[in-house]
Amino acid sequence: MKDHIVISRATIDRLPVYFRCLRHIQEEGAEIISSEDLGRRVGVTPEQIRKDLASFGEFGKKGVGYYVRDLIRNIGEILGLHRNWNIAIAGVGHLGWALANYRNFISLGFNLKALFDVDPMKIGQIVNGVEVFSCEKIPQIVDEYDIHIAIITVPASNAQSIANVLVECGVKGIWNFAPIRLKVPDDVRLVSEDLSVGLSSISYYLSREYKL
């Protein structure tokens, strides 16, 4: 894999999509995939796919295509999925609970180590084998379990204060589901999830295809 190269954010954001699609393709039993077929499935031009993957190294074979298993392993390494990150979820409401049971995280090598909530009724509960701790214990637990990434699913009103605590404790990655724009230091990687994006893209296509 090439190193010390500048890669556009847009390319980085497409990699997990390729990774997800390639895993589907592998489940279907295919061993080789062309940039044309992969492009059709993820909605990206073959040129874009070749460009994206070429920026990391040589994964394809001219006239043959990409070896699915090799490409999955390579993209997995590029995405750092082999690092087995320890993650925690702050906010055990319905979304937090659903994410705690989301099997794809484990299949990607993420280790859910702890859950945090302020509700005394939830503290001490075990969700999918993981304990719910009081938010007051965040410093201790983050240190003890070496938490690298935190998922924030608390209400918008508490999201920034929880993020501040997590960052102070050394968490370097924040995945925010609260509908609010968080502020974090430059050395913390923040990704904000807007669940309405998927719905918006469906809306786009339907509004073109159906003049209801």
Place this chain on the structure above:
Amino acid sequence: MKDHIVISRATIDRLPVYFRCLRHIQEEGAEIISSEDLGRRVGVTPEQIRKDLASFGEFGKKGVGYYVRDLIRNIGEILGLHRNWNIAIAGVGHLGWALANYRNFISLGFNLKALFDVDPMKIGQIVNGVEVFSCEKIPQIVDEYDIHIAIITVPASNAQSIANVLVECGVKGIWNFAPIRLKVPDDVRLVSEDLSVGLSSISYYLSREYKL
């Protein structure tokens, strides 16, 4: 707005991201934004943004930038958010429940009309003002409430059969959260959500920045 033009899937998928970011920018009080500033915030090059938006029409003013409010309205129309789609959620587990309470859907003009589940304990319950109906009532309710888009949050084992029923009833858009690759007719717009994509991109950046 231009019509009858071919737009790449990649562009379509970036529009909701622009839309989301522009709404943040509007909340912050800005009336004008340059493609450079917008690009920095969404992680896309200014050239890409100008190219994406130019494919729909002229929203910017050379040397000035884009008028935030106009651009939000225009992208909203492009995405068909003004169509006020009626949506339903099949599967009132934790994720379905969380989505039923997700305020961004309403703010985008989506109308949640019905929830479906097989659990007798859940049928008849009201979640965020919306009733949970038996899955057996899908044909009747989809017709009665003119449901255009369905969100599938049932277990993977039931996802395809529920999708089949919804499609038979005339639902034209499926947003699938079940970790399975669904098959739907070509005239149905399917978007599959893999919640691990956001986590993967955080993993990428951290694995580059921190040699733990």
